[in-house]
Amino acid sequence: MNADRGEKKDTGRILSSWRGLLHIPTALLFAFLILSIILVAFATSGIGPFEIPYETVMRLWISPVVPAYAEGVDETVRYIVLHVRLARVCLALVVGSALALAGAVYQGVLLNPLADPFTLGVSTGAAFGASLAILMGLTGLNFLNVGGLPLAAFAGALLALYLVYLLGRVDGRIHTTTLILAGIIVSTFLSAWISLLKSLNEDSISTIVFWIMGSLAGKSWVHVGLVIPYVLLGGAVILMFARELDILTLGDVQAQQLGVNVQQVRLCLLVAASLVTAAAVAVSGVIGFVGLVVPHLVRLVLGPNHRRLLPAVILCGALLVLIADTLARSILPSGEEIPVGVVTAILGGPFFCFLLLHRKKYLQL
Amino acid sequence: MIQVRNLHCGYPERRVLHGVSFAVSPGEFLGILGPNGSGKTTLLLALSGIVPIASGEVAFNGKALASLKPRERALTMAAVAQDSQVRFPFSCREIVRMGRYPHQKRFQGDSVEDERVVEKAFHITDTGEFAERLIMSISGGEKQRVVMARALAQETPILLLDEATSAMDINRKLQIFRVLEALNREQNLTILTVLHDVNLAALFCRRLIFLKEGLLVADGPTDEVLTSQVVQEVYDTEVLVQDVARTGKKQVVFIP
Helix, strand or coil: CCHHHHHHHHHHHHHHHHHHHHCCCCHHHHHHHHHHHHHHHHHCCCCCCCCCCCHHHHHHHCCCCCCHCCCCHHHHHHHHHHHHHHHHHHHHHHHHHHHCCCHHHHHHHHHCCCCCCCCCCCCCCCCHHHHHHCCCCCCCCCCCCCCHHHHHHHHHHHHHHHHHHHHHHECCCCCCCHHHHHHHHHHHHHHHHHHHHHCCCCCHHHHHHHHHHHCCCCCCCCHHHHHHHHHHHHHHHHHHHHHHHHHHHCCCHHHHHHHCHHHHHHHHHHHHHHHHHHHHHHHCCCCCCCHHHHHHHHHHHHCHHHHHHHHHHHHHHHHHHHHHHHHHHHCCCCCCCCHHHHHHHHHHHHHHHHHHHHHHHHHHC | EHHHEEEEEECCCCCEEEEEEEEECCCCCEEECCCCCCHHHHHHHHHCCCCCCEEEHHHHHHHHHCCCCHHHHHEEEECCCCCCCCCCCCCCCHHHHHHHHHCCCCCCCCHHHHHHHHHHHHHHCCCCCHHHCCCEEEEEHHHHHHHHHHHHHHCEEEEEEEEECCCCCHHHHHHHHHHHHHHHHHHCCEEEEECCCCCHHHHHCEEEEECCCCCCEEEHHHHHHHHHHHHHHCCCCCCEEEECCCEEEEEEEEEC
């Protein structure tokens, strides 16, 4: 008991001192993150099967503001830079920030360090909702006509979360690992249904892989425009409740005694997090572990105060998915793409194991 | 200030309180005593609206507890539990700042006034030295004092304490209770505290309530109700109650 307490104390001290070491003024950190995103976005825009020099990329990036810069550039190149690569970069940023933000909310509201849209089954639920909508012809089979997809995905996400919540309760209490176990079960079950639905629809294997493993291949500005309103809406609700999120991490009793309307705030936050997840999944399929890894790493540097944590999580999530997507589309020498979910899972899986083994020490849960 | 009438409440599997009635006036320092399982903690949780009321009535200043919004409740009373778990690595300052939540509007940061109140709470509880440390890196007793600072930062007229000092050594206990006594006398803070330590209650509480098996057994000024009969009846233990000449307070001596 004593030894245990000593160890607990030490971890606390180490965390304390780390944060002291990394105490960069927050504004500077945000400036650094935004700059990194712009630089990485620029760097990745030059990568691809079609060789385009960075000078041309730069000129084309400026051309929407100053059209003169695009003079003399081939129309195909212009299309690739502005309508293929830049759109994909922006979509990666939006999807990444949405997933990371949702992860931070799930971890805080459910007091669960292993929570993330994927491990809770919410992402797969959203993918199932979207697949079902496509099969039933709600949105037509045309990929450009996807207006209703985020809403169908949202319904699927809420359904999955509700199921997981019911399954994860033991004697009226939610246990950390039981909840995640329920998430994995629901996720596996719904993945199977997605495969079945897609097979019934006589779709190719690649669309099944798209929904289950996630991919940003072939996406355009239409998709960016499609998700942004939902992500902005859900994100605004989440940021509005940042202070409540801090207090909710103390548990229901203390939160209520401090004046938080626990039931109402928790419901709002879970619904908002599921909305941003669903919007992201509707255009990118299931990309796992982003929402798991990012909040933990940011918390290590900035501490758990959500008013600082959430904006940083948004930026870091965006950056991570941008990098992961670039790897996914450029890592194979043959030029073939791998699903971006494969990259995030390879990075995130070991991290999940680490948290599972050290969760007692890391966050007294 | 607080009216409790024929209160029945408990948990789905077990009813704990079977009809408790009492009233508390502003400025009282009330000790709630009783053996384990007598319903002390449940009573405090019912007062702060955590445990739902099955029947009976709880009212603050004439307003029914159920009609108060969570924020209004948090402006009326602050609570310190026996063991306040904090799972995320917040600094002690961030924890104490949370006490200002019911006073703050949305989209409004911490004001100068908030900072002043937080500093004062640190000062009163003598916890300023670990303001920047992480809450999980300090000892149990220190943590309780930080949580007490958070409750004081709420600036409520009523303070509910549930064994808040049981993790502290006797010196700290006395220190905290002296501070509470001063707040009680100088700022008319109404204090309800659940205690196991009868002698600590005898030193500081001016009124005692004894609970046993969910019923109120005795209620009155400490001088009057702290008798060997009452204590023996409540705890089923043989005791002597003596006057201590030097302090002018009664103390209970347990007979082995």
